[in-house]
Amino acid sequence: MGLGFSLGVTFIFVLLAPIIFMQMRGHPRGLQVLFAAEMWERFSYYGMRALLIFYLTWHFLVERSIAYQTYGAYVALVYLAPLLGGYLADKYIGFRKGVIFGAVLLVAGHSLMSIHGAPATESIMSEGTAYELTRSENYDQSTTKFISVGDESFKINKLVQPEKGSTQRTVSFTDSSGVEQSIVGELSREISEFHRNILFLAMALIVVGVGFLKPNISTCVGALYEQGDKRRDSGFTLYYLGINIGAALASLWCGYLAYKYGWGAGFGLAAVGMILGLVLFIMGQGWLEGKAEPRDPELLKKSAFGPINYEYAVYLAGFAMVGVAYTMFQFIGVVEPTMHVIAAVVFTGIIYYMLAKLDKTERDRMIGLIILVVSSVLFWTLFDQGPSTLNIFAADYVSDSIGPVSITAPQLQSLNPLFIVMLGIPIAAIWTWLGKRGREPSPFFKFGIAMVQIGLGFWVLNWGISSMGTDAAGNIGKVAIIWVALMYLLHTTGELCLSPIGLSSVTKLSPKQIVGFMMGVWFLASSYANILAAMIAKMTVVPEGTPAVEEMAVYSDVFFKLGIGAVLLGCLLMFANPLLKKLIHER
Secondary structure (H helix, E strand, O other): OOOHHHHHHHHHHHHHHHHHHHHHHOOOHHHHHHHHHHHHHHHHHHHHHHHHHHHHHHOOOOOHHHHHOOOOOOOOHHHHHHHHHHHHHHHHHHHHHHHHHHHHHHHHHHHOOOOOOOOOOEEEEOOEEEEEEEEEEOOOOOOEEEEEEEEEEEEEEEEOOOOOOOOEEEEEEEEEOOOEEEEEEEEEEEEEEEHHHHHHHHHHHHHHHHHHHHHHHHHHHHOOOOOOOOHHHHHHHHHHHHHHHHHHHHHHHHHHHHHHOOOHHHHHHHHHHHHHHHHHHHHHHHOOOOOOOOOOHHHHHHHOOOOOEEHHHHHHHHHHHHHHHHHHOOOOOOOOHHHHHHHHHHHHHHHHHHHHHHHHHHHHHHHHHHHHHHHHHHHHHHHHHHHHHHHHHHHHHOOOEEEEOOOOOOOHHHHHHHHHHHHHHHHHHHHHHHOOOOOOOOHHHHHHHHHHHHHHHHHHHHHHHHHOOOOOOOOOOOOOHHHHHHHHHHHHHHOOHHHHHHHHHHHOOOOHHHHHHHHHHHHHHHHHHHHHHHHHOOOOOOOOOOOHHHEEEEHHHHHHHHHHHHHHHHHHHHHOOHHHHHOOOOO
């Protein structure tokens, strides 16, 4: 299932490859190295991410609310780590070594993800008797379960949870004589603690690996261009294409292999992608022309403590971060309050630095950058419903085919990066064309456009939900994929107006002495957004066994409200654009 879709999209990328590399002519050749390395790094990350929510809920049988919380905490930590990884590379080891160290950790983390044990098991304990619950051994997006009674197994007609968080279940089934039976009891699950800890260690390694690689490879792109270079925005957009080619291919092929051959194959392919990314970066690092080296190479050789020099001290700090992340996954509830504290401390520190260290022009530009960062928090809060809420929604309620072509739910995650690859070059060309004529919109106006589009995307999906019908028995139908595709199209055009522009704005508006740190702050915004995204995702959770019509009403209400908030913020940014342009001293 999904092989034809994977082959078709991959063929499109093969056709687009010559066009993409022609667009790189006239840019520093180091962009080609960073493009290729980041493409494969993102292949590994997005391949794992497309599968994670299903791995938690299908393999480990984690409750959806806890799965959303775990996923949100994981991605929050992924985008929090660049704050420290960017700082350590900026101050000590340099961007090139930061990228290599992060890549090594990522190879280890993605390799561990391919190790998994037997699926978790469920049982109902009723009046001293345990009744095992099972379902198809294949991960086919099926929610059909069976209950074992004595030596027989019966299909469950209805499994009802009285309220969210309750362990009680009422199971109804038809026995071999055709009589409707019900069992009321407490639900329990058994999982392999060893493999759960393998999962947490793998996630921790990936968190810290991204923390060192992501901000530093993005900063390498900015270092290739001098201040005022009109090619900067188009260069970042081309670099962003590399990210999304990797993301699209990952969702397609990791999703297909996991469905066809199991979790080990899906996660294992992600590990192979990361190895390719590391090899390509090492082979092409000379093309960076020395622009990603440490500020003070001699400092790295000096003793930080005892026989440990500063370079090795940074690496030890990285491994300590792995330990902290692993511990936080063991106590997942601490991540949310921790993120609130970190966000408050970081932004308080930035305000102090602005007041104490910067002149008026630098301070004004930093204020403008903070406005962009805060706006991005709200954008990513909505956008990051994709791999969690929208992924689960697709598995449950979206058609799994387009005509004769079948598609698995994880593969739908490829639509966003596919649209970026198709639209990224035209949009980059538009910005360049407008820039040469002095008519390019400011970052604030582009962010406003982005917010309006992501809001409209949720309204389109809500429209698709409202178009669903029911049969004579009251069973709800499936949402056509076209509605999901249109939503992701609007989200994509919004993303192209925000994400590459945001990365470019960080390198343009930040004082040179803290550009690496501010790149980390940019990713901190994404980190904090995922905590908020998890809170929103949990709003869509209903008790197990809730009728589909009622669950769809909950989805519809949440999606509609998200659309309203996004459109209002977007209109505000566009209305205030003239004042904000003056704030950053832009004509």
